[in-house]
Amino acid sequence: MARSQWGSRLGFILAATGSAIGLGAIWKFPYVAATNGGGAFLLIYFLICLSVGLALMLGEMALGRAAGNSAVGTFRDLRGGRWPLVGFVGVLVCFLVYSFYSVVGGWTIAYIGKSFGGEILTSDAKVLGDIFNGFITDPALPLLYHGLFAGLTLAVVIGGVQKGIENLSKFLMPALFVLMLVLIARALTLPGAMEGLLYFLTPDFSKVSGSMLVDAMGLAFFSLSLGMGIMITYGSYVDKEANLLSSSLWVIALTVLTCFLAGLMVLPAVFAFGFDPSAGPGLTFITMPAVFAQMVGGQLFAVLFFFLLLVAALTSSVSLLEVVVSFVIDEFKVGRKAAALGVSLLVFLLGIPASLSLGIWSEYTVFGLGFFDLLDFLTSKLLMPVGEVLLAIFVGWKVWPVIEAELSAGARVPAWLRAMRGFCRYVAPALIAGILVHNL
Numbered sequence: 001m002a003r004s005q006w007g008s009r010l011g012f013i014l015a016a017t018g019s020a021i022g023l024g025a026i027w028k029f030p031y032v033a034a035t036n037g038g039g040a041f042l043l044i045y046f047l048i049c050l051s052v053g054l055a056l057m058l059g060e061m062a063l064g065r066a067a068g069n070s071a072v073g074t075f076r077d078l079r080g081g082r083w084p085l086v087g088f089v090g091v092l093v094c095f096l097v098y099s100f101y102s103v104v105g106g107w108t109i110a111y112i113g114k115s116f117g118g119e120i121l122t123s124d125a126k127v128l129g130d131i132f133n134g135f136i137t138d139p140a141l142p143l144l145y146h147g148l149f150a151g152l153t154l155a156v157v158i159g160g161v162q163k164g165i166e167n168l169s170k171f172l173m174p175a176l177f178v179l180m181l182v183l184i185a186r187a188l189t190l191p192g193a194m195e196g197l198l199y200f201l202t203p204d205f206s207k208v209s210g211s212m213l214v215d216a217m218g219l220a221f222f223s224l225s226l227g228m229g230i231m232i233t234y235g236s237y238v239d240k241e242a243n244l245l246s247s248s249l250w251v252i253a254l255t256v257l258t259c260f261l262a263g264l265m266v267l268p269a270v271f272a273f274g275f276d277p278s279a280g281p282g283l284t285f286i287t288m289p290a291v292f293a294q295m296v297g298g299q300l301f302a303v304l305f306f307f308l309l310l311v312a313a314l315t316s317s318v319s320l321l322e323v324v325v326s327f328v329i330d331e332f333k334v335g336r337k338a339a340a341l342g343v344s345l346l347v348f349l350l351g352i353p354a355s356l357s358l359g360i361w362s363e364y365t366v367f368g369l370g371f372f373d374l375l376d377f378l379t380s381k382l383l384m385p386v387g388e389v390l391l392a393i394f395v396g397w398k399v400w401p402v403i404e405a406e407l408s409a410g411a412r413v414p415a416w417l418r419a420m421r422g423f424c425r426y427v428a429p430a431l432i433a434g435i436l437v438h439n440l
């Protein structure tokens with residue numbers, strides 16, 4: 001069977017951007033930036049995305065297109081030996097991340113419902129905290145929503161590359177930007193918003209430290225969906241004529257812009273109503289409803305906000321599932337529908353202990369971590385950096401001629417390609433090894 005292809009370059013860019021923009025950009029970025037020196041963090045984050053991030057993303061896309069294969073097959077076709085293991089780790093990470101990502105995706109659906117119902121429209125942070133904790137520790141409800149979210153993702157992936165993923169992204173990504181602009185317009189016109197804006201944008205360089213750099217790098221690689229075979233898989237559906245440099249620049253620019261917009265959307269509003277911006281992960285589900293409760297028309301904005309979060313999560317989870325499905329299709333010669341169904345079922349099952357570990361199973365821990373936190377630690381702090389280091393070495397040292405041929409049109413090697421090689425060979429491995437050591 002012929003390999004699936006994107007229908008258009010725009011479709012590819014939006015699908016890759018959809019993968020990148022997710023809970024990382026919209027839920028994590030604002031509070032991480034707020035607690036890490038605002039503008040200084042922003043600046044460092046931008047620089048990392050545009051240098052090492054760009055080099056790795058371009059490398060992944062070029063690998064996928066050169067091999068025309070999924071994550072594991074790409075390493076096998078281009079080099080063989082033990083390298084396919086790197087692709088395999090990527091597939092595994094996607095699978096593991098997807099299981100808890102889907103649990104959180106389910107929360108966003110539940111919160112759309114809670115916004116409609118009006119129960120979260122109170123400015124009492126204690127009540128909101130109780131609602132949130134009551135919900136995520138419930139033994140049954142979150143599982144229902146986790147199933148619903150996984151079902152939505154499954155429906156898209158069964159639709160295929162063009163009809164499913166591309167069409168969804170072409171429709172939802174523009175919607176996401178419009179929603180953000182509406183919410184930003186509301187946030188910035190609140191009395192007292194200026195203070196939050198200044199807090200977000202004023203660089204506080206005294207906050208720059210080793211652990212801040214590690215946070216910035218970790219978030220950059222996570223939010224660009226790097227090191228786990230996603231851009232390899234998406235790149236394998238790109239036609240040979242397309243310009244990968246400009247495509248990846250678009251993806252990165254849009255992602256970075258979204259992080260910035262997410263900060264503009266969340267932080268001024270939080271300040272305007274006197275909440276603590278460093279509330280951490282609770283900022284989205286606990287603080288934001290309180291902010292909406294005090295706005296005129298807050299219920300509408302709450303519904304829009306959680307819908308936006310759902311859209312962001314869905315276009316990312318689709319990419320996670322697609323990597324695993326594409327691997328199963330290519331390696332085991334299974335049809336797309338059977339592959340997607342089987343993988344989804346397994347992911348659903350794995351998500352159950354993840355969700356329950358936040359509630360009734362919280363006493364079961366490994367290394368002091370519940371299952372949910374264990375999955376998160378294992379993937380974002382351990383396996384993802386390992387995958388990224390190996391990817392950088394593979395691109396920079398092992399198959400560089402293939403990458404060069406894939407990316408340069410003529411006989412002359414452009415300067416940006418030489419810079420990219422330097423980043424893959426030296427800068428990325430050194431920086432990411434630093435992250436890894438710090439995490440352990």
Ligand code: PHE
Pocket residue numbers: 019020021022023024025097222223224225226228230316317319320
């Ligand atoms: N980039 C997504 C986000 O920011 C998460 C993600 C990571 C998706 C890795 C796919 C792969 O939320």
